[in-house]
Amino acid sequence: MADQDARSPVGIEPPALSVLRWDEPPGGPAVVLLDQTRLPSQEVELVCGDVPALVGAIRTLAVRGAPLLGIAGGYGVALAAARGEDVGRAVELLEGARPTAVNLGYGARRVAEAYRSAEAKGADRERAAGAALAEARALHREDAAASARMARHGSQLLAELLPEGAHRLLTHCNTGALVSGGEGTAFAVALRAHREGRLRQLWVDETRPLLQGARLTAYEAARNGLPYRVLTDSAAGSLFAAGEVDAVLIGADRIAADGSVANKVGSYPLAVLAKYHHVPFVVVAPTSTVDPGTPDGAAVVVEQRSASEVTEFTFPRPVPAGAEKDGEASAAVGAQAYNPAFDITPPELVTAIVTEEGVVSPVTGVGLAELCARSSQVTIS
Numbered sequence: 593m594a595d596q597d598a599r600s601p602v603g604i605e606p607p608a609l610s611v612l613r614w615d616e617p618p619g620g621p622a623v624v625l626l627d628q629t630r631l632p633s634q635e636v637e638l639v640c641g642d643v644p645a646l647v648g649a650i651r652t653l654a655v656r657g658a659p660l661l662g663i664a665g666g667y668g669v670a671l672a673a674a675r676g677e678d679v680g681r682a683v684e685l686l687e688g689a690r691p692t693a694v695n696l697g698y699g700a701r702r703v704a705e706a707y708r709s710a711e712a713k714g715a716d717r718e719r720a721a722g723a724a725l726a727e728a729r730a731l732h733r734e735d736a737a738a739s740a741r742m743a744r745h746g747s748q749l750l751a752e753l754l755p756e757g758a759h760r761l762l763t764h765c766n767t768g769a770l771v772s773g774g775e776g777t778a779f780a781v782a783l784r785a786h787r788e789g790r791l792r793q794l795w796v797d798e799t800r801p802l803l804q805g806a807r808l809t810a811y812e813a814a815r816n817g818l819p820y821r822v823l824t825d826s827a828a829g830s831l832f833a834a835g836e837v838d839a840v841l842i843g844a845d846r847i848a849a850d851g852s853v854a855n856k857v858g859s860y861p862l863a864v865l866a867k868y869h870h871v872p873f874v875v876v877a878p879t880s881t882v883d884p885g886t887p888d889g890a891a892v893v894v895e896q897r898s899a900s901e902v903t904e905f906t907f908p909r910p911v912p913a914g915a916e917k918d919g920e921a922s923a924a925v926g927a928q929a930y931n932p933a934f935d936i937t938p939p940e941l942v943t944a945i946v947t948e949e950g951v952v953s954p955v956t957g958v959g960l961a962e963l964c965a966r967s968s969q970v971t972i973s
């Protein structure tokens with residue numbers, strides 16, 4: 593099968609995406625987001641001046657992906673603090689916006705903790721709000737650093753698992769700069785392989801129903817000049833059967849204590865295919881995505897999203913629950929839908945989990961608990 597030509601040569605890097613930033617315009621502080629519901633056709637910023645606006649952006653997936661949700665949650669609490677609002681209430685609202693990505697609550701709680709600890713040391717509201725913002729900024733920087741370390745560990749792992757030739761990697765959903773303070777998780781590993789001249793093809797699952805793969809990963813792959821092709825999710829089986837996939841690389845929204853991985857719906861079928869075809873299935877996620885408080889996959893709360901995402905073409909914008917529908921029908925009128933946002937891959941189907949602290953796998957002999965003990969980022973429940 594012929595590879596698509598890279599659109600820009602290795603070595604020429606595009607300007608970094610401004611995915612999420614803190615701003616202090618005259619009207620008051622705000623969290624400014626690149627609106628991911630508008631990509632790839634429009635690069636439009638969305639200004640969230642208060643917590644409800646940010647919660648709305650999280651629900652509609654204007655901002656999304658586990659690590660970025662953690663950063664958004666952190667800045668959201670800093671925003672509440674700067675506005676003199678109840679920080680505990682902000683944590684509740686933010687954490688409740690999407691239940692599966694553990695990073696969201698982690699970021700929000702961590703910044704609230706910084707606010708409370710400053711207050712406990714005698715800081716007035718303004719100073720405590722400053723401490724909250726500093727913590728949110730620290731979280732943002734740490735995520736960028738974690739991203740670079742995951743890319744390094746991940747590319748080493750690929751070189752060990754796939755010693756021969758350039759890799760053909762398959763990925764699902766979007767795990768690049770659009771979900772991170774840095775270059776992302778799984779996508780960052782593929783990007784590094786590309787920069788090292790070891791990426792032959794990135795297969796991009798379109799990722800029904802909201803097309804995070806086709807809209808967002810393809811956008812990032814094109815910006816970075818990766819050789820890539822988009823496929824419908826249901827085409828993955830025939831691609832494995834044709835021997836065209838050397839490894840699967842995905843991210844995670846929550847990793848349970850037993851190593852079960854919650855990620856974008858469609859990940860589990862890929863893991864089954866990978867097992868059947870003897871292809872490594874590699875998960876790339878920061879330790880802040882590991883939740884020791886969730887014992888196993890059955891305990892993960894999987895977000896169920898609006899039926900209209902399945903029964904209507906709402907592209908490019910998902911319709912928020914309860915809002916007026918504006919899409920063209922894609923299913924018979926009145927059709928019910930099953931629309932879980934995530935699925936669970938059991939640990940026996942996972943070849944390795946790459947974190948910023950190292951690689952968990954039977955090969956390295958390193959366990960999840962051991963890596964988490966090295967990290968300061970594991971979720972405080």
Ligand SMILES: CSC[C@@H](O)[C@@H](O)C(=O)COP(=O)(O)O
Pocket residue numbers: 653656657658659693764765766767768771776777778804842843844845855856857933
């Ligand atoms: C590093 S991102 C890992 C996951 O958050 C990603 O794969 C994913 O499932 C995102 O889902 P989304 O519903 O778009 O927020």
